[in-house]
Amino acid sequence: MLKAYKYRIYPNKVQEEVLEKTFGCCRFVYNQTLAYRKEKYEKDKKSMSRTDCNNYCNRQLKEEYEWLKEVDKFALTNAIYHMDSAYRKFFKEHAGYPRFKSKHNSRKSYTTNYTNGNISVDFDARKIKLPKLKQVRAELHRKFTGQIKSATVSQVPSGKYYVSVLVETYHEPFPETEGKIGLDLGIKDICVTSDGRKYRNPKILSKMERKLVKLQRQLKHKEKESSNYYKAKRQIALCYEKIVNARKDYLHKLSHEIISENQVIVSENLQIKNSRIFLSAVR
Incomplete structure (x- = not known):
C-alpha cells in the first residue's frame, strides 16, 4: 500500500531560494501550458494531451526561458500533469474551469519523483535528501520502511516548510478485539x-x-x-x-x-x- 509521511523541514537561506524559485517556475509552467491549451482549443478546436503540453514546455518554454532549466525537471512535469488533471475534470466531471495560479493566493507546493536515489531519508542524521536541495534538516518524528515513490514539498501561509514522502510499504493491521x-x-x-x-x-x-x-x-x-x-x-x-x-x-x-x-x-x-x-x- 502507498502511505504518506509528512515532516517539517528547515532549509537554509540558499535552499529557501531554490524552493521559492521552484514554486515560481511550477506556477509559471502551469499558467503557460493552461493558456496554450486554451488557445489551441478556442482557435483550432484541437484537444491536447498532457504529453503535448509537456513537449511544449521542454521544446519551447525552456528554450525561451533559460531559468526553467535551473529547477527540478520532475517538478515542472508534475505541475503540467496537475493542470491536465484539472482540465480533464472540467469536461468529464463538470468541475470548475481550471484557474490560473496567483503568486499571493495559490498554495505553494511542488511534487518530485524518485529516481536513482535522488530522494532519501536519514533518520539518524535527521536529514532528507531532495533533488536540487541536497541534504535538508528535518524533524523526522516517524520512521518508515519501504520504497520511496515521490515527495511533495510545500509551504504553508505561516511560512513553514513541509515535505510529504510517499512510500510503498506494508500495512500492519491492528490486533483483533471483541469490542x-x-x-x-x-x-x-x-x-x-x-x-x-x-x-x-x-x-x-x-x-x-x-x-x-x-x-x-x-x-x-x-x-x-x-x-x-x-x-x-x-x-x-x-x-x-x-x-x-x-x-x-x-x-x-x-x-x-x-x-x-x-x-x-x-x-x-x-x-x-x-x-x-x-x-x-x-x-
Whole structure:
C-alpha cells in the first residue's frame, strides 16, 4: 500500500531560494501550458494531451526561458500533469474551469519523483535528501520502511516548510478485539458512545477568538501589500494554524482510542427524510 509521511523541514537561506524559485517556475509552467491549451482549443478546436503540453514546455518554454532549466525537471512535469488533471475534470466531471495560479493566493507546493536515489531519508542524521536541495534538516518524528515513490514539498501561509514522502510499504493491521460500539455524533459533544461515554467538543476557536480579533483589527489598518501587511497576515496564519493543529491532534487521539478498543463501529445519524441509516465500519 502507498502511505504518506509528512515532516517539517528547515532549509537554509540558499535552499529557501531554490524552493521559492521552484514554486515560481511550477506556477509559471502551469499558467503557460493552461493558456496554450486554451488557445489551441478556442482557435483550432484541437484537444491536447498532457504529453503535448509537456513537449511544449521542454521544446519551447525552456528554450525561451533559460531559468526553467535551473529547477527540478520532475517538478515542472508534475505541475503540467496537475493542470491536465484539472482540465480533464472540467469536461468529464463538470468541475470548475481550471484557474490560473496567483503568486499571493495559490498554495505553494511542488511534487518530485524518485529516481536513482535522488530522494532519501536519514533518520539518524535527521536529514532528507531532495533533488536540487541536497541534504535538508528535518524533524523526522516517524520512521518508515519501504520504497520511496515521490515527495511533495510545500509551504504553508505561516511560512513553514513541509515535505510529504510517499512510500510503498506494508500495512500492519491492528490486533483483533471483541469490542463493539455505537457512536452518536452531536454538536455539544463530538460523540456519545453506546456504553455512555461522552467525548467533549473542545472549544479551540473560542479560546483564540480574542487574539484573532485583535490581529485582524491590526491587519485592517495596514497598507495593502506592504511589509507590515504581510507580517500581520503571517501572524494570523500562525494563529489559525495553532487552532487547526489542536483540532487534528484531538481527533486523531480520539479516533485511535476508539478503533484500538473496538472491532466493529456503528455510527447513527438522523437524515433529512427522518430515516436513520446505520453505517458500520470494520477496522
